[in-house]
Amino acid sequence: MSLALVVAVVLVVQRGDRHEVDPRPVEVARASPADAAAVLAALVSGVESADAAALSDLAAAGAGEEALAGVAANVESLGLTDVSARYVDQVGAVATDGSWSAVAQLGWRVAGDAVPSRADVVVRFAPAADDDGVGIAGFGGDGAGRVPLWLRGELSVARAPGVLVMVDGPQDEADAVADRVTRGVGVVRRVLPDWREPVVVEVPASAAELDETLGATPGTYAAIAAVTATAGSSSSADAPVHVFVNPDITAGLRRAAAQVVMSHELVHVATDAARGVGEPWLVEGFADYVALRGTGLPDRTTLGRAIAAARRDGVPEDLPGATDFDTRDSSLQARYEEAWLACRIIAERLGERGLLSVYDEVAAGTPVPTTLRDAGLPTRELVRSWRARLERLAS
Missing domain, CATH: 1.10.390.10 (Neutral Protease Domain 2)
Structure with a gap:
């Protein structure tokens, strides 16, 4: 998560016909595509290695840990391969708690499929548990995009x-x-x-x-x-x-x-x-x-x-x-x-x-x-x- 300093004009007092204003710096949360892309790359790496601990570490504070850890179990049971994830664009604004969503293009293949499937998936980001960067809070939202079943946790x-x-x-x-x-x-x-x-x-x-x-x-x-x-x-x-x-x-x-x-x-x-x-x-x-x-x-x-x-x-x-x-x-x-x-x-x-x-x-x-x-x-x-x-x- 990156923070931008924005100068806001705040009315302080009105005396007669004169307005006195006080410019103050206000911190406004902004989405960081670079941080999101890095987390998605780490997601792919964690899936490729079926590393439950590494995937759990990608979770946002208080959200997503169990589901992400469960994905590791799906790698072997589903024969999950050819997983890819590419950041596409932000969806909506950043919420007051610092959470936000973005569309990512995901690819995946399970046993029995000749080629990978591909779909745009909404990924929900939020401040990471250690307050350093962002983590994954979940997938899907607002009826937009698909949520592949293997992303819902251990199946x-x-x-x-x-x-x-x-x-x-x-x-x-x-x-x-x-x-x-x-x-x-x-x-x-x-x-x-x-x-x-x-x-x-x-x-x-x-x-x-x-x-x-x-x-x-x-x-x-x-x-x-x-x-x-x-x-x-x-x-x-x-x-x-x-x-x-x-x-x-x-x-x-x-x-x-x-x-x-x-x-x-x-x-x-x-x-x-x-x-x-x-x-x-x-x-x-x-x-x-x-x-x-x-x-x-x-x-x-x-x-x-x-x-x-x-x-x-x-x-x-x-x-x-x-x-x-x-x-x-x-x-x-x-x-x-x-x-x-x-x-x-x-x-x-x-x-x-x-x-x-x-x-x-x-x-x-x-x-x-x-x-x-x-x-x-x-x-x-x-x-x-x-x-x-x-x-x-x-x-």
């Missing part, structure tokens, strides 16, 4: 062949998620037998922390059980893609439902949906088709919300559009079920390989109407069959 980690699970919670939760992933991989390979991509799953401590992990506006994923997305800000062709789980939702699910959620997300990983440009109803419907295949659940269960929506609002005129998949929409689950029904009808008419072919063609950039027409199931015919099925179920 519970579980591994299986080709699987890495990190949880900001108890070890038994990490083990349960890893088992769910292993079963889900088997589910996906029944339809996509050639898929062998490694899987990385992140489970923050809460829905609010899930938003921070993904750099999303608070509340974005409050009602979502899980989401598949790039681990950093990049959407390039080689950017690592992870599954992110919302524990506030999955904790209330039965085992079978939690398994369907995970299998659904693994379909997105297998098909690279996070970076794709496919039609949302086809992307989500196909993932549910694979996840629900073979479960034997009745339509009244798998389409319960869609049936209720059709009874309440009438059968939709068309398949769900992109705006219908807003994560904050109260009817989102009904839209997912409607999408699944459309994909099931495609599979009934064209066969499972036909559905997969349609999915692949659309993912490659061919418009849905063209793909369906060439496959022998024009869009209007699909919609007509889909609406008729919903009407029959809702009657």
